Amino acid sequence: MNAPLSPPLAMLMELTHRCPLKCPYCSNPLALERARDELDTATWKRVITEAAGIGILQAHFSGGEPMVRSDLPELVRHARAEGLYTNLITSAVLLNPARMAELAEAGLDHVQISFQGADAAVADHVAGFRDAHEKKLAAAQLVRDAGLALTLNAVVHRQNLHQLSAMIDLAVDAGAQRIEVAHVQYYGWALKNRAALIPTRAQLDEATRIVTAARANLAGTLTIDYVVPDYYAARPKACMGGWARQFFNITPSGKMLPCHAAETLPGLVFERVTERSVGEIWAHSSAFEKYRGTGWMAPPCQGCARAEIDWGGCRCQALALTGDAGATDPACGLSPDHAMMAALAIAESGAAVDDFAYRMIS
Ligand code: SF4
Ligand code: FES
Numbered sequence: 001m002n003a004p005l006s007p008p009l010a011m012l013m014e015l016t017h018r019c020p021l022k023c024p025y026c027s028n029p030l031a032l033e034r035a036r037d038e039l040d041t042a043t044w045k046r047v048i049t050e051a052a053g054i055g056i057l058q059a060h061f062s063g064g065e066p067m068v069r070s071d072l073p074e075l076v077r078h079a080r081a082e083g084l085y086t087n088l089i090t091s092a093v094l095l096n097p098a099r100m101a102e103l104a105e106a107g108l109d110h111v112q113i114s115f116q117g118a119d120a121a122v123a124d125h126v127a128g129f130r131d132a133h134e135k136k137l138a139a140a141q142l143v144r145d146a147g148l149a150l151t152l153n154a155v156v157h158r159q160n161l162h163q164l165s166a167m168i169d170l171a172v173d174a175g176a177q178r179i180e181v182a183h184v185q186y187y188g189w190a191l192k193n194r195a196a197l198i199p200t201r202a203q204l205d206e207a208t209r210i211v212t213a214a215r216a217n218l219a220g221t222l223t224i225d226y227v228v229p230d231y232y233a234a235r236p237k238a239c240m241g242g243w244a245r246q247f248f249n250i251t252p253s254g255k256m257l258p259c260h261a262a263e264t265l266p267g268l269v270f271e272r273v274t275e276r277s278v279g280e281i282w283a284h285s286s287a288f289e290k291y292r293g294t295g296w297m298a299p300p301c302q303g304c305a306r307a308e309i310d311w312g313g314c315r316c317q318a319l320a321l322t323g324d325a326g327a328t329d330p331a332c333g334l335s336p337d338h339a340m341m342a343a344l345a346i347a348e349s350g351a352a353v354d355d356f357a358y359r360m361i362s
Pocket of ligand 1 (some may be wrong): 235236300301302304305306307308310311312313328329332333334335
């Protein structure tokens with residue numbers, strides 16, 4: 001028996017899949033959507049109004065790189081007018097003083113800039129984009145000068161974890177209020193590049209030690225969020241806060257999804273905001289209802305004391321590793337597939353695979 005449906009907390013708008021960077025862990029799908037299929041400005045504004053109408057509090061502007069859309073300030077202004085907290089998730093390589101001024105004037109609340117390393121040699125290699133690191137440092141300064149809240153998103157993996165301390169120092173120097181130290185999660189492009197990205201157990205332990213020490217040293221200066229890799233976990237994370245419970249994504253062409261990787265799940269039909277309202281899809285779409293709550297669970301999740309804490313983990317990861325989207329996430333130690341997942345992490349992290357399949361539109 002599922003509890004009554006609560007309003008979602010946030011909507012993530014993938015305004016576009018276009019992006020100058022080629023990060024090999026991008027959470028966008030392998031089949032990227034094309035510019036000609038993107039929703040127009042009027043449709044995005046209607047979507048924002050409908051989302052506000054069902055009670056969301058936060059509007060996250062993402063991509064791809066959302067700054068390739070010239071209507072970004074107009075959409076931010078509209079979201080603010082609807083009473084939403086506005087967050088820009090960006091690589092920041094396209095941010096310049098004029099565009100920063102436009103976005104600040106539109107009422108943007110918060111900027112989250114991704115960093116791929118602590119210096120240009122590592123960061124530009126991971127991003128597949130020359131001078132990306134230097135542009136990001138300049139952009140962080142613009143955000144700070146504009147008086148907006150700034151979070152640095154440090155995505156860490158086997159090829160940049162040796163720079164973790166320096167990345168935390170970089171966040172302090174950039175004047176960020178927060179850094180998210182996020183180990184790569186293996187969906188989309190990251191799954192394709194897992195053998196080149198997955199850290200060793202020793203790297204993970206050292207990263208955890210560094211974060212613990214930095215949290216103590218930087219208390220009151222920098223908040224450090226820490227996302228550990230599922231492959232070494234004992235229990236899964238509550239992916240998306242539970243399927244269709246708190247968040248939803250909208251793709252550039254208007255498909256509404258419970259998570260960014262949901263299209264990998266076979267047999268689900270994802271409705272479009274061009275054909276049905278955001279509220280109707282949230283409440284009634286069969287894809288949203290499929291894994292919502294606990295009614296779909298089988299043992300060991302069914303009846304487990306953590307069923308309403310982690311909601312059975314991640315459906316996309318369960319599918320990718322077991323072939324069954326309804327299985328317990330193998331990140332859980334109670335899953336019959338947990339040992340397979342752990343063995344996979346040890347084997348791949350010890351292999352000498354360093355080459356990336358960079359993200360690109362095929
Ligand atoms: Fe979570 Fe299922 Fe594992 Fe229980 S058995 S801890 S609900 S994943
Ligand atoms: Fe889809 Fe976790 S990424 S449920």
